[in-house]
Amino acid sequence: xxxxxLGLSITSSWGNGHATTYRGLVRELVRRGHDVLFLERDVPWxxxxxDMPRPPDGRTELYADLTDLTERFTDAVRGADxxxxxxxxxxxxxxxxxxxxxxxxxxxxxxxDTPVTLAKLARGDFEYLSPELxxxxxxxxxxxxxxxxxxxxxxxxxxxxxxxxxxxxxELYAPQxxxxxxxxxxxxxxxxxRQPVLERLMLDxxxxxxxxxxxxxxxQYPAGIAWPANVARVEHLAPPEHPAxxxxxxxxxNVTRADMVRAGYSPSVRLFEAAACAVPIISDAWxxxxxxxxxxxxxxxxRSGEETRRYLQELPEAExxxxxxxxxxxxLAAHTAAHxxxxxxxxxxxVSSGRKP
Numbered sequence: 001x002x003x004x005x006l007g008l009s010i011t012s013s014w015g016n017g018h019a020t021t022y023r024g025l026v027r028e029l030v031r032r033g034h035d036v037l038f039l040e041r042d043v044p045w046x047x048x049x050x051d052m053p054r055p056p057d058g059r060t061e062l063y064a065d066l067t068d069l070t071e072r073f074t075d076a077v078r079g080a081d082x083x084x085x086x087x088x089x090x091x092x093x094x095x096x097x098x099x100x101x102x103x104x105x106x107x108x109x110x111x112x113d114t115p116v117t118l119a120k121l122a123r124g125d126f127e128y129l130s131p132e133l134x135x136x137x138x139x140x141x142x143x144x145x146x147x148x149x150x151x152x153x154x155x156x157x158x159x160x161x162x163x164x165x166x167x168x169x170x171e172l173y174a175p176q177x178x179x180x181x182x183x184x185x186x187x188x189x190x191x192x193x194r195q196p197v198l199e200r201l202m203l204d205x206x207x208x209x210x211x212x213x214x215x216x217x218x219x220q221y222p223a224g225i226a227w228p229a230n231v232a233r234v235e236h237l238a239p240p241e242h243p244a245x246x247x248x249x250x251x252x253x254n255v256t257r258a259d260m261v262r263a264g265y266s267p268s269v270r271l272f273e274a275a276a277c278a279v280p281i282i283s284d285a286w287x288x289x290x291x292x293x294x295x296x297x298x299x300x301x302x303r304s305g306e307e308t309r310r311y312l313q314e315l316p317e318a319e320x321x322x323x324x325x326x327x328x329x330x331x332l333a334a335h336t337a338a339h340x341x342x343x344x345x346x347x348x349x350x351v352s353s354g355r356k357p
Contacts, residue, residue, distance in 0.1 A: 001348065003029060004076055006039045006069075006095055007086035007110070010060055013239050014049035015189050015219055017166070017269050018086065018112055020239050024169045024337030025344070027057040032341055037076055039063060041090045051238035066091050066098075074102055081105040082348045084141070087113045092128025100136040106351045108139035110164065115144055115259035115266065118152075134158050138351050141344070146265030146288050160357055162347055166269040167337045172239070173276035175328070176247040182213045183312050184282070185249040187237065187270055190220040193258035197284055202253050204305025205312065206231050212312060217245060246277040250320070251300075251312060254283035264288040272335045275299075275327035280320050282311055292335070298327040 005022065013019040022038065029036050036058035040046075054060070063069040077083050083103045085096050087110065099107050109129065111117050117129055134140065135157035142149060145163035152161035186202055188194065198216070206214045206228040216227070217234035227233060237245055246252055252274040260266035264287030274281050275293070282300045283289065293299035300315075300323070302308045350357040 001034045001081035001345070002076075002079060002105075003034050003036045003082045003084070004039065004073070004080045005036065005084045005086070005110075006089055006099070007084075008088045008112075009040055009046050010038050010055050011040060011050045011053050011062075012046035013051055014046060014236060016088075018088070019052070020169075020269055020273075021112065021166055021337075022086075023052065023055060023057075023239075024167055025340055026055065027169075028338045028341035029344070030057045031338075032345065034345075037061065037073075037080075039069065039073060041065075041069075043090065049236070051240070066094055069095070070098055077102045078104055081352070082108065082344075084108045084110050085137075086110045087117055088128050090128075093126055093130045093133065096129065096133045096137070100133065106138045106348050107136070108141055108348075109134070109137040110141045112143045112166070114142045114148060114152075115263035116257070118148070118263075119259055121156075131156060139347055139357070141347070144260065144263050144266040145291075146263070148263050148265070160347075160351065162357055163265075164340055164343060164347075165267055165335065166272060167335050167340045168269065168272035168276045168331055170276055170332055170336050173243050173246070173273045175278040175324075176243065178244070178247045180250045181248040182215045182232070182250070183209075184212070184251045184253055184308070185215040185217065185245065186253040186255065187217045187242065187245060188255060189218045190222070191257060194255045195225075197255045198253075200305055201255065201282070201284065201302050201308050202305070203228055203231065205308040206305075208305055208309050209312065212309075215249070242273060243277055246274050246279045249279055251282050252279045253308075254281050256284055256286055261286045265291065267292050267335075272331050275324075275331045275335075278321075278324035278328040280315075280323045281327065282308055293327060293330060298323060298330055 008018040010022040042062040140158040140161040141164040149161040214231040219236040347357040
């Protein structure tokens, strides 16, 4: 197939979780024999933080604005078998309307932020998607599964809302033999809604365990945060540095955005990446988590700093390692970029043939 993807970014992972998803997806689509063109708006905050300025798979083109996009890439969109518009694409409503007018193949919206998107629509914030566009996309692909998909069809008129979860790249994320530097680590960009959970599940544990070693990596944390003395801070880590970071932890912490917790069935890319490294995960709780990992066997659930501390101090080492191995096995069986490429291919072929995926 000829595939065009208009996404937030593939060249820069700075402050976003989109780039790693697109990199893996594009690579696996190309490996399956498809011709893939990725179109990215050239914006200054990514231009100055590009950790993959020339992605090796498919073809990536930057465009300056909507006029530049339509003048240079109308033929590519018109001739594609599949055109995908991602969430948070600048001027996404205008881009989506142009795609729906132009594309002759299957058009799809890929929502990497589904609960956030629906909350924005409910309050009339049409930053990158409007209610009028949803019925015009043949597929509504979503990082979030579960009952939310039926709501998108029932209330917003999507012809077919289907999960296309985040994934991991097992070629990059794998166990490494390292002496752990930290007992518990966390990787994530700062957000107001995640910070109280990080405080409760990690920082409270760090204060209760002064001999423990903790680390928080990610950009945009306010200068006024009072980090305990045993919590190290690392600024932005490019994706190539993530595997070593995970493998330097005895446990890693997963904290979910509040909108995703309310929606449920919203795994983060960090969840799958850490599991692929066979690093045991301590996660906050949300509905649907047990459809991705078995709690107590493949993942640990914490609701307080005290619960986190007990895991760090009391879980036998053999059990800790076995939990990591089981989580990795689960990811390799169902949650790699190759699985997502195959799923997208199947959806597209069904829609193209007039059937519902």
